[in-house]
Structure formats: C-alpha cells, structure tokens
Amino acid sequence: MATRVTVWNENVHEQESDDVAERYPDGIHGAIASFLEDAGFETRTATLQEPEHGLTEDVLAETDVLVWWSHCANHELSDQVATRVVNRVHDGMGFIPLHSAKNSKPFKRLLGTTCNIKYRHGGETERLWAVDFGHPIVDGLPESFEIPETEMYGEPYDVPEPDRTVFISWFEGGEVFRSGLCYRRGRGRIFAFRPGHEEYPIYYQDEVQRVIENAVHWATPNEGAADPDWGQNDPIEPLE
Amino acid sequence: MATRVTVWNENVHEQESDDVAERYPDGIHGAIASFLEDAGFETRTATLQEPEHGLTEDVLAETDVLVWWSHCANHELSDQVATRVVNRVHDGMGFIPLHSAKNSKPFKRLLGTTCNIKYRHGGETERLWAVDFGHPIVDGLPESFEIPETEMYGEPYDVPEPDRTVFISWFEGGEVFRSGLCYRRGRGRIFAFRPGHEEYPIYYQDEVQRVIENAVHWATPNEGAADPDWGQNDPIEPLE
Amino acid sequence: MATRVTVWNENVHEQESDDVAERYPDGIHGAIASFLEDAGFETRTATLQEPEHGLTEDVLAETDVLVWWSHCANHELSDQVATRVVNRVHDGMGFIPLHSAKNSKPFKRLLGTTCNIKYRHGGETERLWAVDFGHPIVDGLPESFEIPETEMYGEPYDVPEPDRTVFISWFEGGEVFRSGLCYRRGRGRIFAFRPGHEEYPIYYQDEVQRVIENAVHWATPNEGAADPDWGQNDPIEPLE
Amino acid sequence: MATRVTVWNENVHEQESDDVAERYPDGIHGAIASFLEDAGFETRTATLQEPEHGLTEDVLAETDVLVWWSHCANHELSDQVATRVVNRVHDGMGFIPLHSAKNSKPFKRLLGTTCNIKYRHGGETERLWAVDFGHPIVDGLPESFEIPETEMYGEPYDVPEPDRTVFISWFEGGEVFRSGLCYRRGRGRIFAFRPGHEEYPIYYQDEVQRVIENAVHWATPNEGAADPDWGQNDPIEPLE
Numbered sequence: 001m002a003t004r005v006t007v008w009n010e011n012v013h014e015q016e017s018d019d020v021a022e023r024y025p026d027g028i029h030g031a032i033a034s035f036l037e038d039a040g041f042e043t044r045t046a047t048l049q050e051p052e053h054g055l056t057e058d059v060l061a062e063t064d065v066l067v068w069w070s071h072c073a074n075h076e077l078s079d080q081v082a083t084r085v086v087n088r089v090h091d092g093m094g095f096i097p098l099h100s101a102k103n104s105k106p107f108k109r110l111l112g113t114t115c116n117i118k119y120r121h122g123g124e125t126e127r128l129w130a131v132d133f134g135h136p137i138v139d140g141l142p143e144s145f146e147i148p149e150t151e152m153y154g155e156p157y158d159v160p161e162p163d164r165t166v167f168i169s170w171f172e173g174g175e176v177f178r179s180g181l182c183y184r185r186g187r188g189r190i191f192a193f194r195p196g197h198e199e200y201p202i203y204y205q206d207e208v209q210r211v212i213e214n215a216v217h218w219a220t221p222n223e224g225a226a227d228p229d230w231g232q233n234d235p236i237e238p239l240e
Numbered sequence: 241m242a243t244r245v246t247v248w249n250e251n252v253h254e255q256e257s258d259d260v261a262e263r264y265p266d267g268i269h270g271a272i273a274s275f276l277e278d279a280g281f282e283t284r285t286a287t288l289q290e291p292e293h294g295l296t297e298d299v300l301a302e303t304d305v306l307v308w309w310s311h312c313a314n315h316e317l318s319d320q321v322a323t324r325v326v327n328r329v330h331d332g333m334g335f336i337p338l339h340s341a342k343n344s345k346p347f348k349r350l351l352g353t354t355c356n357i358k359y360r361h362g363g364e365t366e367r368l369w370a371v372d373f374g375h376p377i378v379d380g381l382p383e384s385f386e387i388p389e390t391e392m393y394g395e396p397y398d399v400p401e402p403d404r405t406v407f408i409s410w411f412e413g414g415e416v417f418r419s420g421l422c423y424r425r426g427r428g429r430i431f432a433f434r435p436g437h438e439e440y441p442i443y444y445q446d447e448v449q450r451v452i453e454n455a456v457h458w459a460t461p462n463e464g465a466a467d468p469d470w471g472q473n474d475p476i477e478p479l480e
Numbered sequence: 481m482a483t484r485v486t487v488w489n490e491n492v493h494e495q496e497s498d499d500v501a502e503r504y505p506d507g508i509h510g511a512i513a514s515f516l517e518d519a520g521f522e523t524r525t526a527t528l529q530e531p532e533h534g535l536t537e538d539v540l541a542e543t544d545v546l547v548w549w550s551h552c553a554n555h556e557l558s559d560q561v562a563t564r565v566v567n568r569v570h571d572g573m574g575f576i577p578l579h580s581a582k583n584s585k586p587f588k589r590l591l592g593t594t595c596n597i598k599y600r601h602g603g604e605t606e607r608l609w610a611v612d613f614g615h616p617i618v619d620g621l622p623e624s625f626e627i628p629e630t631e632m633y634g635e636p637y638d639v640p641e642p643d644r645t646v647f648i649s650w651f652e653g654g655e656v657f658r659s660g661l662c663y664r665r666g667r668g669r670i671f672a673f674r675p676g677h678e679e680y681p682i683y684y685q686d687e688v689q690r691v692i693e694n695a696v697h698w699a700t701p702n703e704g705a706a707d708p709d710w711g712q713n714d715p716i717e718p719l720e
Numbered sequence: 721m722a723t724r725v726t727v728w729n730e731n732v733h734e735q736e737s738d739d740v741a742e743r744y745p746d747g748i749h750g751a752i753a754s755f756l757e758d759a760g761f762e763t764r765t766a767t768l769q770e771p772e773h774g775l776t777e778d779v780l781a782e783t784d785v786l787v788w789w790s791h792c793a794n795h796e797l798s799d800q801v802a803t804r805v806v807n808r809v810h811d812g813m814g815f816i817p818l819h820s821a822k823n824s825k826p827f828k829r830l831l832g833t834t835c836n837i838k839y840r841h842g843g844e845t846e847r848l849w850a851v852d853f854g855h856p857i858v859d860g861l862p863e864s865f866e867i868p869e870t871e872m873y874g875e876p877y878d879v880p881e882p883d884r885t886v887f888i889s890w891f892e893g894g895e896v897f898r899s900g901l902c903y904r905r906g907r908g909r910i911f912a913f914r915p916g917h918e919e920y921p922i923y924y925q926d927e928v929q930r931v932i933e934n935a936v937h938w939a940t941p942n943e944g945a946a947d948p949d950w951g952q953n954d955p956i957e958p959l960e
Contacts, residue, residue, distance in 0.1 A: 086352075090353065090354055090398070109349070109352055110352040111352055112326075112349060112350040112351055112352045112425050113330065113425050113426055114330055114426065116468070116470040117470060118468070118469065118470055118471065118472075118473040119471070119472060119473070120472065120473055120474070120475065122479070124475070124479050152473075152475075154473060156465075156468040156470075158330070158426055158468075158470075160400070160423070160424065160425060161403060161424065163401060172475070172477065172479055172480070173474075173475030173476060173477050173479055174475060174476030174477040175473075175476070183400070184400065184401065185352050185353050185400060186353055186354065186398055225396075228356070228358070228396040228398075229358065230356040230357060230358055230396075230398075231358065231359070232358075232359060232360065233358045233359070233360055233392075233394060233415075234360070234413075235360065235364070235392075235412070235413030235414060236413060236414030236415070237412065237413050237414040239362070239364050239412055239413055240412070
C-alpha cells in the first residue's frame with residue numbers, strides 16, 4: 001500500500017511575493033506534492049489558512065508521513081494543532097520538517113531545545129556531504145551535491161545530539177551546518193532537512209527531490225510491537 | 241566554589257499523609273537537601289506552595305543544579321515557571337528529576353515524549369544494575385544495589401534514546417526499567433533517576449544518596465565555548 | 481529480490497552432545513535456516529568445519545545478511561575469515577550474532593570492547609521486554625515474551641553505547657541484560673540478539689523466530705550513496 | 721593529584737625532514753608535552769623507536785591519558801603494544817589520537833571501522849566550529865577558530881556514529897570534516913582530534929593547545945563502579 005503523505009505549507013510568501021508566486025505557482029506545497037505524487041506516494045496538501053490549518057484529527061489519522069514547510073508564520077500555528085501533530089508523531093507518523101520548519105512548534109516541542117542557528121540571506125553556494133553514506137535517506141545519491149544559490153544556515157545548531165547525522169553542509173561564506181538529522185520520538189521518525197529557501201528553486205532540484213522521497217520511505221510507519229499496556233500493572237511473578 | 245543546588249519538591253504528600261510526614265519530617269526536599277549539604281554543596285530548597293513555586297528568575301540564576309521531586313501535583317506547576325526552568329537548562333543548569341518527576345512539565349518539555357511507563361504500588365524489591373559501570377554517576381558504587389521496598393516502574397518507558405543508560409532495574413514482579421538516564425539539552429545536563437517513592441525511606445539509603453551526589457557533580461555547569469552569535473551573520477569568506 | 485541469508489554455525493555441540501544433536505538434528509544452523517527459508521528468504525548454511533569455514537569470498541559476496549551462532553569454538557575461527565567478515569560488514573552485509581557469538585572474533589572486532597558479561601547455566605526464566613516498542617525488529621511482537629528455560633546473561637555487558645536498545649531481559653535469578661542491540665559499522669547493520677543456548681529448544685519458539693526474521697529484514701543492505709572517493713582529492717573550490 | 725599524561729609520537733618525520741625538525745626541534749611529542757606540562761599535567765613522552773615503543777606495561781599502568789601522534793609509520797606499531805593500549809583504554813585510560821592517528825592500530829581496533837577519509841596536501845584554511853558548544857572540551861574557546869594552513873581531511877569519514885560531535889571543520893577547498901569526536905570503550909574515554917599536520921606549526925596555536933588540554937581533563941579516568949564480577953555467577957534470587 002502506498003505511503004500516504006500530507007505536505008503542509010504555511011503558504012504565506014507565495015501570497016505576498018510575486019517572485020515566490022512565480023517560482024512556485026502551486027505553492028511550495030504544490031511543488032513538493034507533485035514530485036512525491038510522481039514518485040508513487042498517495043499525496044495531499046494542507047495549509048495554514050485552512051480551518052484547523054488543514055490538519056484535522058481525520059487528516060492526521062490518514063497521514064503516514066507529514067512533510068512540513070514553514071518560515072515567517074511559525075508563531076501563527078495554533079497550540080492545539082501543534083499538540084495534535086506531536087501526538088501523531090508519538091503514535092508513529094513520520095515527520096519531515098524542511099528548512100525553517102526547524103522553528104515550527106511541533107519540531108521544537110519534539111526536540112526540547114531552542115533550535116537556534118546562524119543565517120544569512122543573499123544567495124551563496126551550499127554543498128551537502130552525505131557523511132552517513134550508508135543511510136537509506138541517501139540511496140542513489142552522489143557523495144555530495146551542490147545547491148548553487150541558497151540562504152545560509154550556520155552552526156552551532158542548538159538541537160539534541162541526533163540519532164544519525166546524514167548530511168553536513170559546506171557554505172561559501174565559511175560556515176558549516178548539520179543539514180540532515182534523524183530523530184525518533186515515540187513510534188515516529190523525524191528527518192530534519194535544511195534546504196528549501198523560498199527565494200530559490202530548490203525543490204525543483206533532482207537531488208533535493210530524491211532526498212525527500214527517500215526520507216518519506218524511511219519515515220513511513222512500521223507495525224512495531226503491540227501497544228504497551230501502560231499504567232497500573234499486576235505482578236507477573238509472585239511477590240513475597 | 242561549591243556547586244549551588246536547589247532541591248524542589250511539590251511537598252503535597254507530606255501535608256496529606258501522616259505516614260509520609262513522619263518518614264520525612266522536613267519534607268522530601270529537606271531530607272535530600274540535608275545529605276547534599278553534608279556532601280559539601282551549597283543547598284537551598286523550594287516548593288510548589290511558595291510564590292512562583294519558589295523558582296523566581298533570581299533563584300534559578302543562582303542555581304547550578306536543580307533536583308526535582310514531584311508526583312501527584314505535576315499539573316499544578318505553572319506553565320510560566322516550567323518555561324523558566326527549561327530555559328535555564330538550555331542555558332546550562334543541571335536538572336535531576338527524581339521518580340515521578342518524569343511526568344513533570346519541565347522534563348516532558350525537554351524530552352519531547354510522553355514519558356509513559358507501567359507502575360505498581362505495594363512495595364517490592366528493586367535491584368539497580370550499574371550497566372554503564374565507568375560513568376561518573378556510579379563512582380564508588382557496587383555493580384548493583386537493592387532497594388528493599390519500592391513502587392515498581394516498568395518498561396516500555398517512552399523516552400528518546402538516551403545519551404547514556406547508567407542504571408537498569410530488576411523488579412521482583414517481573415519487570416525491568418531504565419532507572420538512570422543521561423540527556424543534554426542546550427548546555428544543560430539532565431539525569432533522570434527513578435528511585436524515591438514517598439511511601440518508603442529511600443532517600444535515607446546510602447547508595448541512593450551517593451548516586452544523587454554524584455549526579456549533582458556530573459550535572460554542574462562547565463564554561464563551554466563562548467555564547468554562539470546566533471541570528472544574522474555576515475560572511476567570513478568573500479562571496480563571489 | 482529475496483534477501484540472501486547465510487546461517488553460520490560452529491556446529492560443535494551438535495557433534496559432541498547427544499542431547500543437543502537430538503534437539504537440533506540438522507544443527508542449530510539447520511533449524512534457523514529452515515524457518516528463514518519458510519519466511520521467504522534465500523537461505524544457505526556454512527559451518528566452522530568446512531574449508532575456509534564455508535565463508536569464502538564468493539559466499540560472502542552473495543550474502544546479504546549473515547546470521548552467526550558460536551560458543552565454545554570462537555577462538556578456532558581463523559583471523560583471515562574474521563577479517564573477511566568484518567570487511568563485508570563494512571561494505572554493507574547485515575550481521576546478526578546470536579547468543580555467545582558476542583564473543584566471536586567478527587563481533588568483538590566490530591565493536592572494539594571486551595563484550596564481557598555474567599552468565600549462569602542451569603535453566604531459568606527470561607522475559608524479554610521490547611523497550612524500543614516502535615522498532616522494526618519488534619514488528620508484530622507483544623510488549624514482552626518469555627523464554628521458559630535458558631542460560632542467564634547478566635549486566636554489566638561491556639559494549640559501546642548502542643544506537644538503539646531494542647530488548648532488555650529480566651532473569652528469574654535477579655539479573656537484567658540488554659538482549660537486543662543495534663549498531664552500524666560502515667554500511668553494515670548489526671543486531672546482537674542474546675537468546676539461543678544450545679541446551680534449550682529456543683530457536684523453535686515463535687517469538688524468537690519472528691525477531692530473527694524481522695532482524696534479517698532490518699539488516700538487509702540498502703543502496704546508500706555512491707562509494708566515497710576516499711584518498712587524495714583535488715580542491716572543488718579555488719584555493720587562494 | 722595531577723593527571724599523568726604520556727605523549728606518544730612515531731617521531732619519523734622529525735628525523736627525515738629538516739623542515740619538520742626545525743619546526744619541532746624537540747619532536748611533535750616534545751612540543752605537546754611542553755604545553756601540557758605548563759598546564760599542570762604530569763607529563764612524559766614515548767616514541768616508536770624505544771624498546772616496546774616506550775609503552776611498557778609499567779608506563780601504561782602509570783598513564784591516565786595517552787596522547788598519540790602518528791602518520792606514516794602506523795603499520796610499524798607492534799600488534800602486542802596495540803593490544804596493550806586497547807586493553808588499558810578498556811580499563812579506563814583516556815586516549816587522544818591526533819591527526820593521522822585515526823589510522824593507528826589502537827584507534828581502529830577500538831572503533832571497528834576503516835576510518836577512511838579524503839585528504840589533500842598543500843596548505844589551505846580550516847575553520848573549526850564548536851558545534852557542541854556546551855562540551856567541556858570547548859571550555860574557554862570561541863564559537864569557531866581558524867587554522868591558517870593545514871592538510872585537508874574530508875568527509876565521508878568512516879567511523880561509528882559518535883557519542884558527541886564536538887567540532888566540524890570547514891575547508892577552503894570545499895570539504896567538511898567532523899574534527900572532534902567523542903567515544904567511550906569500556907571505562908576509557910576517547911577524543912579524536914583532527915588538526916596537527918607535521919608541515920605546519922599547528923601545535924603552537926593557542927586554540928589547539930586549549931582543546932588538547934581540555935581533552936586531557938575530560939579523558940582523565942574517574943573511579944566508576946566497582947569492577948564487575950564477570951563470568952559465572954550464582955543466582956541472587958531463589959530459582960524455582
């Protein structure tokens with residue numbers, strides 16, 4: 001059965017900037033959903049402006065992996081929906097925050113840190129090195145690839161020590177960044193992927209699309225063990 | 241300079257149960273503060289009932305390590321104070337949640353999971369194995385020690401994969417539990433230590449006291465690197 | 481394409497003990513290969529007594545996952561074959577050391593520690609708790625299961641902090657053990673699984689078979705990134 | 721009591737190159753021992769050319785932390801001495817392999833991987849970012865520092881996922897590298913630190929000296945728990 005993906009986007013820059021609207025005529029969510037659809041995933045989209053931000057209990061219950069793009073409107077997400085997303089991740093839903101979604105409420109709540117970084121607008125070269133060259137998220141990729149123009153994100157990146165560091169980026173201006181990080185919270189897999197500033201056509205780039213496709217496969221929920229019988233439990237062995 | 245420790249306690253069972261009040265006449269916080277004082281730490285206490293739960297900005301600013309006991313009143317902690325504690329941990333304060341403090345707001349926010357467990361009242365034997373036998377938190381301890389009567393906590397324990405698993409407990413009734421877990425969030429070290437149910441004189445036990453003393457040493461903040469210059473940054477290298 | 485599994489066994493107890501020979505008439509390797517074959521894997525076996533221990537370059541090149549049982553003859557494995565196995569793991573082959581294979585040359589070389597443990601013969605109850613309840617290796621399993629009679633292995637277990645702790649065992653005699661541990665070395669996934677003493681019919685037990693089947697799936701190599709271009713490299717960016 | 725440090729050096733380039741001999745008139749070991757002595761450590765040196773490479777059982781027994789520089793002669797180290805070093809690390813000795821010591825026998829045996837990298841001679845700028853800005857190894861350091869001229873090491877670096885990634889380097893030629901990595905094996909702490917090519921005066925640089933001093937403090941053995949009683953053990957609890 002195909003993995004069911006929901007691509008969520010705050011969808012603000014596309015409304016406010018002609019430049020972004022021209023680059024992503026169907027929104028960043030539309031561009032991402034399009035290549036994931038082509039890759040064989042069952043795909044839908046949702047945006048900040050919809051009722052409940054398009055992330056009702058029903059939508060989330062039918063979502064295997066949630067891809068998330070956000071930037072300037074991270075604070076506009078309701079606490080209630082943020083909690084709902086976090087709970088679904090605990091329950092097994094994959095979560096792939098892209099670019100500034102590192103500042104989104106669900107990601108910060110799942111990680112427990114500030115997620116602070118350095119940044120710089122203006123456009124410069126980024127080279128992503130696949131440091132975890134055996135990881136399924138880099139299947140079919142070269143040992144490194146370049147994004148010709150991007151916003152810079154720089155270390156220190158205030159996140160917990162990750163389960164796996166998949167990519168480390170080199171930036172023309174002299175910084176480095178851990179651009180692909182794996183975490184698990186409860187049953188849910190999280191892959192935080194840095195690239196994707198709205199001012200550049202990054203989601204049309206082959207390698208970037210391949211990473212996100214691989215990440216969706218990797219983050220697809222598995223069965224796991226039976227639900228733990230949490231709470232009060234009688235002894236299994238006789239007590240003296 | 242001596243590490244400055246604040247021992248926080250919700251201090252509810254001591255008020256509501258003659259049995260607990262008799263066991264811990266100065267409160268659980270008083271008992272813990274007393275042996276930490278004897279161990280050479282500069283120690284103060286704070287409780288839920290005080291204004292701002294006794295955890296003002298000033299108190300936290302002067303606290304190197306916060307030892308935390310809570311159980312039935314975890315939900316009564318104000319969100320504001322929970323946020324304040326989390327921020328101070330990010331900034332370097334050590335944090336040692338004991339027993340049911342695994343359900344406290346600061347701990348759950350720092351970890352990002354449900355922290356669900358199994359449990360059983362009634363009193364049974366627990367044996368803690370020092371699986372990370374080289375860790376500073378087990379300095380001077382035997383390879384295992386017993387708590388003759390305790391509440392049971394059982395796996396699965398819904399927490400992120402820890403940085404180090406220091407103790408694993410064996411329970412008479414057939415369960416196991418990861419009873420000593422290390423995490424870091426920002427600059428702050430966290431050691432979650434399971435023992436300490438209010439119905440038993442656990443904090444008078446030598447090995448338990450030694451673990452907590454060792455943990456305070458381990459969680460004492462270090463200098464670290466200079467504060468990161470987060471936010472907008474100019475390029476270090478010339479851009480083309 | 482079906483995962484190609486080689487089940488390796490030192491095959492000594494089966495020759496020396498009527499009791500073991502009766503329990504495992506086709507050898508422990510035969511019993512394991514049989515249920516893996518039934519699970520749809522392409523399966524072969526190899527033993528210590530064959531030329532090159534049955535693990536020629538060709539056999540290893542055609543092996544996706546190597547399941548390994550050894551105990552009393554760990555020291556009889558040639559250094560050359562041990563090196564060959566280690567190299568294939570680096571290159572991507574999955575490796576599943578069972579029971580006393582924790583003392584095998586390949587496992588110890590891959591981990592870099594002594595792998596020391598406590599142990600006790602005689603037969604007692606073990607209960608394995610699926611502490612990492614969302615891991616693919618516990619797919620379809622209950623939150624815990626029992627092995628009615630087994631050899632005990634006890635902590636401290638001298639291994640590096642694992643990538644994931646999947647199982648923790650409770651033993652009747654008072655010990656605990658991390659019975660299912662995940663590591664990666666190079667491209668290869670390693671899952672060390674404790675159960676399987678030759679004196680008990682452990683590999684006929686459903687839950688044990690399910691764990692090993694799941695582990696073979698989990699350890700099956702993926703494509704990963706292109707082979708790194710290690711060694712001397714020219715600069716990508718112009719040097720001043 | 722002062723930490724007892726042994727600085728080991730293969731001491732080959734100093735004999736074969738006038739340039740290196742002039743840069744390090746007392747050998748690289750002499751230069752490192754000198755600033756560690758000034759920092760208050762009790763310091764000795766040992767080299768490849770001495771009997772047993774200067775690393776007798778007695779010397780190692782009196783060594784708390786072993787700092788190790790090697791490059792072209794890694795293969796000349798005897799297997800016996802390599803084993804001796806590995807055993808002492810398991811037993812608690814800190815181990816700080818510098819630069820090409822990532823190819824030394826003790827390091828590769830402790831890690832269990834190939835430790836392969838990219839490299840480039842010629843001299844270019846390296847900038848080390850303190851990504852783990854709260855770690856004791858970066859105490860007193862800025863968020864980044866530069867080495868004006870160095871040999872390049874590039875990812876992918878074939879090592880196990882580290883316990884902590886302390887430094888990530890940016891290189892002028894377009895590569896990145898995890899330049900400061902923490903591991904533990906048995907009781908022993910390992911910090912692999914990249915800088916230090918013999919063709920440049922890197923060990924005279926303040927920041928590099930500070931890192932190594934901090935690492936010696938961090939790697940100094942602690943007491944830990946009592947030695948585990950490995951091997952055959954009687955049951956603690958009565959068996960049925």
